[in-house]
Amino acid sequence: MKLTAILRLAVPYTGIILSTREQSGLRDRLFHLGVSQISANSRTYPGGYTKNGDLSGNEGQFSVGDCRTTQEVIRDISKDGFSPSFCTACYRVGRTGKEFMEFARPGEIQKFCLPNSILSFKEYLLDYGDSEIRKIGDAVIQKQASQIEDIKIQAATIKKLEEIEKGKRDLYF
Structure with missing residues (x-):
């Protein structure tokens, strides 16, 4: 958490991005320290985005620590006053x-x-x-x-x- 705060202060204009490797609680706390982007509902293995893909993370490129659905992530960050951006x-x-x-x-x-x-x-x-x-x-x-x-x-x-x-x-x- 300290590293995130230091990065935000040192380089305020850069994006700080978290993958789904971290647990949901840590990801939620890091938003308050300046994380600007997170992934949600990630699949880390071949075929993971097919209808039968699951979020177990056992066979993937890395283990998934935050298995919330996209809707759950959006609900949780919104409850904390943050909003997702889908802007391009x-x-x-x-x-x-x-x-x-x-x-x-x-x-x-x-x-x-x-x-x-x-x-x-x-x-x-x-x-x-x-x-x-x-x-x-x-x-x-x-x-x-x-x-x-x-x-x-x-x-x-x-x-x-x-x-x-x-x-x-x-x-x-």
Whole structure:
């Protein structure tokens, strides 16, 4: 846990990613120290993503420590006030490599990341979330949308959320 905190402080603009090797409790605690990305429902062996694949992890490339389903991971992180992001906007608009770092180093990327995370999470909730996750997720979205500092981006995010509610998809900044 100390290493994660040190990395976050030393390199605040970098992503810190956890695999499903770690136990769920540790993964949940590390989010509070700055982990920015985790995998969920991972399969680590050939054929693992077939209908009959399971999460035993015994025959895989590595043992799986967190066997929660994607829905369970999303529910659990949402209960802690975090939201998943399914966003691919940076890749699609060319904010990659050097261009991405020009936004990331000074912290400007958050002008895109938070709104895009909110929008992609809303799509997920409407398309795949059960009633419990929708309720928890909508509360997280409301809170996070209110925390967007740029008033114009906040208003545009709220407008896009309304469009998503009406069935529009694939909206991003």
